[in-house]
Amino acid sequence: MEGPSVSVRKGAWTEEEDILLKKCIEKYGAGEWHKVSARAGLNRCRKSCRLRWLNYLSPNIKRGVFTDDEVDLIIRLHKLLGNRWSLIAGRLTGRTANDVKNYYNTHLLKKNVDRSFDLDPRLNPSDPKLNIKVIKPRPQILSKKSFPICSNEYMKINTTAAAASSTSTPTPASDNFLNENGEIMWWINLMMNEDETDYQLQQGLTDDIDLSVSGEQTANEKLEVIEEDNCDSLGELYLDDELWNMVNP
DNA sequence: AAATTATACAACCGCCGCATT
């Protein structure tokens, strides 16, 4: 069970609290968050301490405006991974998951939705008759339970190695990252090889939609057509009832 | 200049997976 028996401080952190937390982390290291409040002399819960350190006080954090490259990477990774903010942040040096999430929600999401509605009058969210369903792409395989090697550390190590090796002799991305079942961990490959993008983006949609093949048209062929007409630049599919039934009979 | 609205982002909450007991 969680939850303190006595009331703990909430809300914005003071400079004094920040100093206490910093000193504590410097002395004991980041971790054992349940001990931090006692060690630091703070009346804060473990989660609050952890969040404050990871999102604000840690010296590794990069602050300031997102560069064009970072924005581009966020868009591409979100298209692939969906709202896996920690995973996305893991590819952006110094950026936290909270930063990326906030940036996406405030800068990219709104612009994206607005642009989609401009382009297609069917996509007016205020019209209940349309019953628009927003399909956010998600990866096929990401569970740490199923594939423990799927972690930020794993990606950091292996993508770096792959990037280094690919500079001299480019190899197909599908050769680079396989899980223990021999399946392609394509979302990692994509980060290394943009040539694979189109194919993998299609694959990225299959987690949310039943793509059982029926008739002559394969699921991916169906998706290609649907995606072309209904997927916005950030990878979210907007389906009305007719299209929804088509891909999810 | 004041009031209102929009934006940005720090922080909280509830849930989950995993390890330990």
Add this chain to the structure above:
DNA sequence: CAATGCGGCGGTTGTATAATT
């Protein structure tokens, strides 16, 4: 096997600040 506690995550909220009316 169940209960418990922990770290971690994503969704959401609260609030300070900026922009607009």
